[in-house]
Amino acid sequence: MDPIQKVVLAYSGGLDTSIIVPWLKNNYNCEVICFCADLGQAEELDGLDEKAKKTGASKLIIRDLRDEFLRDFVFPTMQAGAVYERVYLLGTSFARPLIAKHLVEIAEAEGAQAIAHGCTGKGNDQVRFELTAVALNPKLSVIAPWREWDIRSREDALEYAEEFNVPVTSTLKSIYSRDRNLFHMSHEGGPLENPWNEPLEEMYTLTVSPEAAPDTPTYIEIGFEKGIPVSFNGEAMDPVPLFEKLNEAGAANAIGRVDMVENRLVGMKSRGVYETPGGTILRTAHQALESLCLDKATMHYKDFVAVKYAELVYNGMWYTRLREALDAFVQVTQQSVTGTVRLKLYKGNVIIAGRKSPYSLYREDYASFGHMDIYDQTDAKGFINMLGLPMKVDAMLDIEGTGASRYRQPDYTKFKRD
Numbered sequence: 582m583d584p585i586q587k588v589v590l591a592y593s594g595g596l597d598t599s600i601i602v603p604w605l606k607n608n609y610n611c612e613v614i615c616f617c618a619d620l621g622q623a624e625e626l627d628g629l630d631e632k633a634k635k636t637g638a639s640k641l642i643i644r645d646l647r648d649e650f651l652r653d654f655v656f657p658t659m660q661a662g663a664v665y666e667r668v669y670l671l672g673t674s675f676a677r678p679l680i681a682k683h684l685v686e687i688a689e690a691e692g693a694q695a696i697a698h699g700c701t702g703k704g705n706d707q708v709r710f711e712l713t714a715v716a717l718n719p720k721l722s723v724i725a726p727w728r729e730w731d732i733r734s735r736e737d738a739l740e741y742a743e744e745f746n747v748p749v750t751s752t753l754k755s756i757y758s759r760d761r762n763l764f765h766m767s768h769e770g771g772p773l774e775n776p777w778n779e780p781l782e783e784m785y786t787l788t789v790s791p792e793a794a795p796d797t798p799t800y801i802e803i804g805f806e807k808g809i810p811v812s813f814n815g816e817a818m819d820p821v822p823l824f825e826k827l828n829e830a831g832a833a834n835a836i837g838r839v840d841m842v843e844n845r846l847v848g849m850k851s852r853g854v855y856e857t858p859g860g861t862i863l864r865t866a867h868q869a870l871e872s873l874c875l876d877k878a879t880m881h882y883k884d885f886v887a888v889k890y891a892e893l894v895y896n897g898m899w900y901t902r903l904r905e906a907l908d909a910f911v912q913v914t915q916q917s918v919t920g921t922v923r924l925k926l927y928k929g930n931v932i933i934a935g936r937k938s939p940y941s942l943y944r945e946d947y948a949s950f951g952h953m954d955i956y957d958q959t960d961a962k963g964f965i966n967m968l969g970l971p972m973k974v975d976a977m978l979d980i981e982g983t984g985a986s987r988y989r990q991p992d993y994t995k996f997k998r999d
Contacts, residue, residue, distance in 0.1 A: 584694070585609050585611050585694045585695045585722060585724075586611050586612065586694060587611055587612045587613075587614065587691060587692060587693040587694060587695075588605055588609065588611050588612070588613050588614070588693055588694070588695045588696065588697050588724060589614045589615075589616055589684055589687050589688040589691060589693045589695075589696050589697070590602065590605065590613055590614070590615050590616065590638070590696070590697045590698070590699075591616060591617075591618075591680055591681070591684050591696070591697070591698045591699065591710065592615035592616060592617050592629075592633060592638075592641065593617065593622075593625075593699070594617070594625065594626075594628075594629045594632055594633070595699075596735065596738050596739070596742065596749050597699040597727075597738065598615075598699040599632070599636050599742065599747050599748070599749050600732075600738055600741045600742050600745070600747055600749075601697060601699055601726050602615065602633070602636040602637045602638050602747075603636065603637045603741075603745040603747060604726055604730060604741070605697060605724065605726070606637050607745075608729075608730075609724070611695075612639050613637060613638045613639065613697075614638060614639055614640055614641075614642065614687070614691055614693065615633040615638040615640070615641040615642070616641070616642045616643075616644075616683065616684055616687050617629055617641060617642070617643045617644075618643075618644055618646045618676075618679065618680045618683060619643055619644060619645040619646060619647060620646055620647060620650050620676055620679075620680075620762035620763055620764075621647050621650075621761070621762050621763025621764070622761050622762065623761075625761060626643065629641060629643065630643075632748055635747075635748050636747050636748065637745075642687055644683055646679060646680075646683065647763055647821045648819070648820055648821055649679065650676065650679055650762070650763065650764075651763070651764075651820040651821065651824055652820055653679070654675040654676070654678070654679055654899075655675065655764055655824075655860070656808075656809055656810075656820070657908060657911070658671055658675055658890070658891075658894060659808075659860070659863055659864055659867055660808040660809070660867070660911050660912070660914075660915050660918075661883075661886065661887055661890040661891075661907065661908070661911045662864075662867075662868065662871075662883060662884065662886075662887035662890075663887050663888075663890040663891035663894055664864075664887065664891055665843070665891045665892070665894070665895045666841065666843050666844065668839050668841050669839065669841060669843060669853075669855065669895075670764075670765065670839075670855070670857050670860045670861070670864065671891065671894050671895060672760075672762065672764040672765030672767065672855060672857055672860065673705075673706070673760045673762075673765070673767055674705070674709065674894045674895045674897070675894050675899065676760075676762050676764070677706055677709035677710055677713070677897065678709060678712075678713045678897065678899035678900060680710070681696075681709065681710045681711075681713035681714055681717075682713060682717060684696050684698075684710075684714075685713070685714055685717045685718050685721060688718075688721055689718065693721075694721070694722060695721060695722035695723065695724050696710075696714060696721055696722075696723055696724070697723070697724040697725070697726065698710045698711075698723075698724075698725060699726070699727070700725065700727065701727045702725070702727050702728045703845075703847060703849070704845065704847070705845055705846045705847070705895065705896075705897065707725055707727075707728075708846055708847075708896065708897040709896075709897030709899075710723070710897075711723050711725075711897075712897040712898060712900070713897070713899065713900055716900035716901070717900065756770060756771030756772070757769065757770050757771050757773070757784060758770040759786075761786075763821070763824060763825075763828070764824075764857060764859070764860050765787075765837075765855055765856060765857040765860060766786055766787050766855070766856045767853055767854070767855050767856075768780070768784055768785075768853065768854040768855075768856075769851065769852070769853050769854075773852050773853070773854060774852065776842055776852045780840060780854050784854070785838070785856060786856070787828070787832050787837075787856040787858060788831070788832045788835055788836065788837060788838055788856050788858055789832065789833060789834075789835050790835055791835040791928040791929040793835070794833070794834050794835040794927075794928045794929065795833070795834065795928075798834075798925045798926060798927040798932075799830055799833070799834055799925070799926040799927070800923065800924070800925055800926075800934060801813065801814055801827075801830055801862075801923070801924055801926065802814050802815060802921055802922065802923045802924075803827075803862075803863070803866045803921070803922050803924070804817075804920075804921045805866075805867065805870055805918060805919055805920060805921070805922070806919050807915050807916055807918060807919060808867065808870075808871075808914075808915030808918040809915075810823055810824075810827075810863060810866075810867075811823075812921075813826045813827070814826075824859050824863075825859075826859075827858070827859030827860075827862050827863060828858050828859035830858075830859075830862070830926060831858025831859050831861060831862050831926065831931075832856075832858040834926035834927060834928065834929070835928055835929040836858045836861050836862060836926055836929060836930075836931055837855075837856055837857040837858040837859075837860065837861035837862075838854070838855070838856055838929065839854065839855040839856075839857065840852075840853075840854045841853060841854075841855075846895065846896050846897070861931060862924065862926070862931055865924065865931040865933070866922040866924055866933075867918070867922075869922050869933045869936045870918055870919075870920050870922050870936055870938060871883075871914075871918055872936075873920065873936050873937075873938050873941045873942065873943055874917045874918050874919070874920065874938050874940045874941060874942060875914060875917070875918070875942075876942060879914055883910075883911070883914055886907055886910060886911065889903075889907065890904070890907050890911070893907070917938075917940035918938075918940075919938055919939065919940055920936065920937050920938025920939065920940070920941070921936070921937055921938075922935070922936045923935035923936070976988075
C-alpha cells in the first residue's frame with residue numbers, strides 16, 4: 582500500500598475532530614484536509630475555517646448538502662416508513678452515508694490516500710462511514726484514531742488539545758454528546774447513561790416542553806406528490822424551506838421528543854434522547870395519506886419492508902443492492918400517494934385533522950352502513966363460511982374423536998389440589 586501523504590478528515594469542529602488533526606500529522610506525518618458537510622447545523626458552522634487551519638489543517642471544505650440530504654436520504658426513508666426499534670426516525674443514521682459519500686469524492690479529487698473520522702470504537706457511526714467507503718472506493722485507507730490512540734476520556738482529549746495548542750470550546754462541563762442536522766438533534770451521555778434519570782429540561786435545544794407549548798392548537802396542511810412533501814399550508818416549497826417550516830411548527834408545539842434505549846449494531850445497548858420535530862410531523866402525515874391511497878395487501882406488506890429498510894439504514898448498509906431493491910418496491914407504492922393532510926399540533930401531539938387525495942380508495946358510499954348497490958350484506962354469509970372452513974373441519978374431527986372441540990376441553994393444569 583502506498584504511504585499515506587494526504588488524509589481527508591470528516592470534521593465537525595468539536596473536541597474529538599479538532600485533536601484528530603494534529604494527531605494525524607504527528608502519527609502519519611501527512612497533510613490533513615478537513616471536510617464538513619452542512620446538513621443544517623446552523624451556527625455550529627461559524628468560524629470553522631479559521632479553527633480548522635489553526636488546528637493544523639491545510640484547508641477546510643464545506644459543502645451545503647441540505648437539499649441532497651432531504652431528497653436522497655430523508656424522503657426515501659420516510660416513504661419506506663422505516664423506523665428503528667419502534668420510535669427512532671434514523672436522523673443520525675442516514676446522514677452518515679451522505680457525509681461519507683462526499684468524503685470519498687473529496688479524497689479522490691484531492692489525491693488523498695486515506696479518509697479519517699472521529700467515531701469511537703463502540704458506536705454505530707464507525708460502521709456507517711466505513712461501509713460507505715468500502716462500497717464507493719475500497720482502495721482508500723480508513724483511519725479511525727479512536728481505535729488506535731491511547732486517549733480514553735474527555736479529560737485525556739482536553740489535555741492533548743492543550744499540549745498541541747488546539748483551540749477548543751469544550752470543557753469538562755460539556756456533559757452531553759450531541760449530533761445535529763436539519764432533521765434532528767440527538768443527545769447521549771452524562772445523566773442519560775442511567776436510564777432511570779429523566780432528561781433535564783435544559784438539555785433540550787430544539788423543542789419547548791409540553792408544559793411551555795401554546796394552550797391553543799396549531800393547524801397546518803402538508804401537500805404530497807407521490808409520497809414527497811411539496812407544499813406547506815398551500816404554498817409550494819422546495820425541500821429545505823418546507824422542512825424548516827415543519828421544524829419551526831413542531832418545535833413550538835413540543836413535537837418530536839423521543840427517549841429510548843436502543844440496541845447498537847456493535848452489540849451493546851445505549852440510551853439516547855432525540856428531538857425530531859419536523860420529521861415526526863412528516864411521518865404522521867405521510868402515514869395518514871397512505872392509509873387513504875394504498876390497498877390493504879400493499880400497505881400490510883410495506884410494513885414488513887419498513888422494518889428491514891430501517892435495519893439496513895441503522896446498520897450503515899445504505900449502498901447495498903438490497904436497499905436499492907427495497908427502494909424500487911417502495912417507489913412503486915408511492916405512485917398514488919398524492920394529496921393533502923391537515924394536522925393539529927398540540928402540546929407534543931400530532932393529531933390528524935383531515936386528509937384528501939384524488940387517488941383515495943376510500944368511498945363514503947361504499948363504507949356506509951346503509952343500502953348500497955356494489956355490496957350486498959348477505960354476501961358476508963358465504964365469505965364467513967369459507968373463512969371459517971378450516972376451523973370447522975378441525976372442530977368436527979375433535980368432536981368425532983373426543984366428543985368436544987379441544988377449545989372446549991378444560992385445562993387441568995390451571996387447577997391446584999387442596
